[in-house]
Amino acid sequence: MPDEEKPASSSIGRKLTPDASRRKFLRGTGAAVVTGALASNSAQAHGDYGNRVVGYYPAWAGDYSPADVPYDKLTHLNFAFVEPQSDGTVAVSDSSKQSTLEELSTYDDKNTVFLLSISSGWYSGTFSDAASTAERRQRFAKTAVDLMLKYNFDGLDLDWEYPDGSVRAEDPHNFTLLLEACRNELDSRVGSWAHLTMAASPNPNIADDAYEVGTISDYLDHVNVMTYDYHGDWSDVTNFNAPFDSPPEGPSSSSWNTTSHMQHWAGKPIANDKLLMGMPFYGRSYTGVSSTNDGLFNSFDSASSETFYNIRENIKPQSDYEYHWHPDAKVPWLYSAAENTFVCYDNVDSISNKVDFVKNNGFGGAMCWELSQDPSNTLIAAMHDRLH
Numbered sequence: 083m084p085d086e087e088k089p090a091s092s093s094i095g096r097k098l099t100p101d102a103s104r105r106k107f108l109r110g111t112g113a114a115v116v117t118g119a120l121a122s123n124s125a126q127a128h129g130d131y132g133n134r135v136v137g138y139y140p141a142w143a144g145d146y147s148p149a150d151v152p153y154d155k156l157t158h159l160n161f162a163f164v165e166p167q168s169d170g171t172v173a174v175s176d177s178s179k180q181s182t183l184e185e186l187s188t189y190d191d192k193n194t195v196f197l198l199s200i201s202s203g204w205y206s207g208t209f210s211d212a213a214s215t216a217e218r219r220q221r222f223a224k225t226a227v228d229l230m231l232k233y234n235f236d237g238l239d240l241d242w243e244y245p246d247g248s249v250r251a252e253d254p255h256n257f258t259l260l261l262e263a264c265r266n267e268l269d270s271r272v273g274s275w276a277h278l279t280m281a282a283s284p285n286p287n288i289a290d291d292a293y294e295v296g297t298i299s300d301y302l303d304h305v306n307v308m309t310y311d312y313h314g315d316w317s318d319v320t321n322f323n324a325p326f327d328s329p330p331e332g333p334s335s336s337s338w339n340t341t342s343h344m345q346h347w348a349g350k351p352i353a354n355d356k357l358l359m360g361m362p363f364y365g366r367s368y369t370g371v372s373s374t375n376d377g378l379f380n381s382f383d384s385a386s387s388e389t390f391y392n393i394r395e396n397i398k399p400q401s402d403y404e405y406h407w408h409p410d411a412k413v414p415w416l417y418s419a420a421e422n423t424f425v426c427y428d429n430v431d432s433i434s435n436k437v438d439f440v441k442n443n444g445f446g447g448a449m450c451w452e453l454s455q456d457p458s459n460t461l462i463a464a465m466h467d468r469l470h
């Protein structure tokens with residue numbers, strides 16, 4: 083497989099005085115149908131619903147500003163994150179986030195749906211508190227929609243990691259009730275065109291416990307399945323961050339990979355075109371790795387995440403790093419015998435292959451975490467162009 087990527091040009095969105103014209107446009111075209119078949123005019127509003135391209139834009143994006151986002155390559159932009167409080171209130175935690183949201187609110191690209199993503203971190207308990215009573219769920223829905231309207235956004239994305247009963251046994255059902263409260267608040271105050279989505283675990287052990295899929299599918303426009311973080315510093319040996327398939331010679335289960343987990347979700351009572359495959363714009367770097375098998379499946383001393391930008395611009399060009407491609411995992415890795423370092427990641431070739439899988443299996447599109455990890459917009463352009 084070729085291993086070179088060329089930077090894609092960034093298309094700057096139109097910056098206008100906020101007047102909710104994008105929202106009016108989406109409402110006028112019936113941009114979201116929550117239940118039943120999706121209307122044909124929905125596709126006209128923000129792209130074919132089989133070709134959704136979702137990009138998370140983090141509050142910590144640094145030099146990658148809202149002006150750098152290629153809005154013409156996105157059907158949905160998710161701002162990460164605003165936070166729930168234990169009493170159910172959804173809030174913006176600091177002035178820096180407020181400033182970013184205010185800047186994003188001035189962008190009026192009619193082809194991109196803007197969503198506020200709500201998260202409280204990994205098993206923090208705060209989401210569980212916020213969903214634990216009807217009063218708190220209603221406060222959550224109201225304050226979330228208040229923020230959405232304040233910043234001229236078009237919907238909400240819930241990123242609860244994870245409502246699998248680990249904090250409260252009632253969490254799976256409370257999450258269903260929380261989504262219902264959000265859907266009702268959006269419908270009553272904004273309209274059924276307003277979007278409601280969620281991020282979900284790809285792990286069947288979590289997914290089967292955390293989500294009442296047959297019920298929540300009616301409330302949701304789509305689910306962002308987070309098919310990445312399969313291996314890292316918690317692993318015993320070097321391995322791939324987001325393998326397409328499991329290498330038969332590797333230590334992992336034959337089903338511990340992105341495609342098997344998408345197929346697992348496809349077996350649930352939700353339409354395939356509401357399922358989006360997550361793709362990472364970052365990889366993993368492992369140190370203290372021997373040269374056996376070019377660093378693959380070896381023990382290591384430490385591991386850390388690396389952005390696609392840093393891998394392509396600073397690591398890969400070094401003469402001591404050799405490029406490899408795995409025929410089953412269908413992702414690349416780099417290895418330096420001089421530095422005993424193994425680096426796995428996704429590039430244009432691996433992203434394109436995953437997008438083909440999405441199209442061939444009737445899934446709803448692709449999601450990336452996250453846009454600022456590739457400021458050249460190379461990967462998001464490949465994702466969009468392959469889907470469209």
